[in-house]
Amino acid sequence: MLRKGVICALLLGPAALLAGSAHSAGSDRAGSPPPLTAYRAVYNLSLARSGEGGTLASVRGRIAFDFSGTACDGYVENFQQVTELQPAEGPLRLSDLRSRTFEGGDGKDFRFEIESRLDNEPMEKLGGKANKSAGVALAIDLAKPAPRRAELPGEALFPAEHLRKILRAALAQEKIVEARVYDGSDDGFRLLDTTTIIGKPVIGAVAEKAAQIESLSKMRRWPVSISYFDVKGKDAPPLYVMSFDLYENGVSRALNLDYGDFSLAGEMTELSLLPTPAGCDR
Template sequence: MIQLRRYFVAAAALVVPLAAAQSVQAAVTLAPHRAVYELKLRETRGSTQVDQVRGRIVYEFTGNACEGYALNFRQVTEIASDEGGTNVSDLRSATWEDGKAQSFRFTAQNFLNQQLDRDTDGRADRSGGALKVTLKKPAGASSSFDPKTLFPTEHLVKIIEAGERGEPLLEAGVYDGSENGDKSYDTLSVVGEGSDAPPAVLEAPARVQELAKARYWPVTVSYFERGKKADGEQTPDYQMSFDLYENGVSRALRIDYGEFVLDGELKELEFLKPTACR
């Protein structure tokens, strides 16, 4: 059977994800929104057994820099192999991130063929010169990471700020609580030239007033598991490419797992009522 476990953590980094950890700056205002992406197989590589892939991502982001940011995420993916077998992954996660990037809470469940495969519940806090993670599930686990490590929304804001400054490269450690909550990632973000003009090819859901004149950048983020030993040149665990708007909305997703690549087409986009900082 195809080994599925490592294939269903990438998209949650849409906020998906820098030297010192800093407070989220008010100059970047992230828009509360709900987006739905349809996943399709773009290409396969090497000797992979993957034959067909289809799926869907539902991504709901709310909050502000004062009250913190909440993300509810679900990715259902069906993978068919050339041996005739089909496996379904259903990843459900909920996170909350302090607007000053001092605390991060997360829960996640991953089901493989309707059977619970992974159940994670924990929090991460900046304390005593370290990023300390405490897990309820798996029970009793804890770990510490470099205090410069960023949380997902903090990372997103840094990428947007790099785009606004015209900086093409951004390196950062990122912790997002994925898998068993015991890993962090080194990331390299390549930020292309920004534009205010709508793309030549644009999905119907993106043809809305909120994006019509919004600046956006083509972004590719490569994720490398920190501390993972590699023979020869290290390759990313996975890569994500997307067009990132200045309000935090993403479209034109591409998720590269090495053995196969998925495209994510924006199918629905709803802007939610924002809440003002008090």
Template sequence: MRLSLTLALLVAAGAAQAAPGGPAGEPAAKPGPGKASILLANHRAVYDLSLASSSGTRAVDSARGRIVIDFKGDACRGYTMQTRQVTVLDSAETGSRTSDLRNTTFEDGDGHEFRFKTASSVNGAGSPTVDGTASSESDALKVRFKEPKRDQFSVPGTVLFPSLHMRRLIEAARAGETTLSAKVFDGSDDGRKVYDTLAVIGRPATGPTTASGTDRDKPLREGALASVQRWPVTLSYFTGGKGESTPIYTLSFDLYENGVSGGLKLDYGDFAILGDLTRLDLDKAAATPCTP
């Protein structure tokens, strides 16, 4: 069971070409404008986690935790993200489970090179650190590991790294596309998983969020972000190459045009977790176009 957020679901910028087709046979979105036309706000975001619903064989009684994300970069310097996620799940049958994930990634401005390092623990017991690099061309993904041991593997076809995937998602949303399918590698877990993804994109909106009238996502209902265009997105993750119709999990969120996300909900089938954006620190300097 994978409780860590796919990192780049919370950031976006630039342009890329998605792999044709997807797990549900949906067509890929058409290419959009160049990456410099999409500017990502450098920011630090804090999301508090809570249980939304629970039923079935893997049901939990409560869930809590926090995600902290620091994002920096642009199309010239590349994009760096540091993430920490602590999640506590309580179950009457299996007891309490506390997972602690620390992840650092770097993706170049063109989305061809990717570095990732992940350290994690469950109930205080640490797992081996995963440290590696990856390169993606039009014909294959190649991944090389330094830790936990030197190794490598490759996957044929077009595979997108996370921020490039999300840059394509913003392009598709701007172009009025309703779906986007792509293969994605984010270096999470053991660093060996390539996911088939299918995004369903809703109508654009501005003004009060769906959380209006509650305390949820308060930073998105105040100030400049209250007038920034956003799209409701449902992003499903499937086991790569399996052709399965049931996703491993589904992430629903509001994707803002500057790359910030709100209204998070992770649905694992037997239970779902909400992410409430409780703090958002935006860089004071406005993002400006960059020509690599």
């Protein structure tokens, strides 16, 4: 029998991280990465590891997303993760997570809409916005499934800010980054503590044909691993760990999603670098 927690873990997904990676190549002047790259990418998912109990016999799925925007106008991200899980016992299970987000170029506002389906049955839609302003660390206004408001204390980064912080650390040859992150997941009021480990930079050939393009061939990339924790349980194991290669321009490849009971590999199969609007010098 496939535990409910396994399915719920998949619905956490790497949406926020990929959204951040797409627009993490912002315009920080000192030691900044190259200019922002807008792109579309597709990753095929497969089972990399199953737990000791052999909970899963096989997994297949796909992550697809596209990103557009500038530091002046803000950034738009569309994301979808569809995953078929075949348990060792029982019927096939299907999860489908879709999200649409907007993050202001100044990192002060974030809007999100999240839809999920389990075995083709829709779950509650989640939507709202979050803002940071003087005197209020993070104000969240939820519109779906019902209007709710909360003000959360403490500093929290939105996804783009988080990835910018990681890229700045990589360029400064730092190895560890700790940050609290808000991405609209779970019930819309959840904060996550993160610990990022950054490896040594690499330049050169990669396995995926989709990533074998001239603009990436001479660009530095770093092996990165980000562990996500509940803010109330930092001493507990992470909720999930996402590992990948991160290029200076924000493109991610060689995904690995570790949910504890199992892990998934994400192979990049499509990559399209898109034109970026001119006229923004931020």
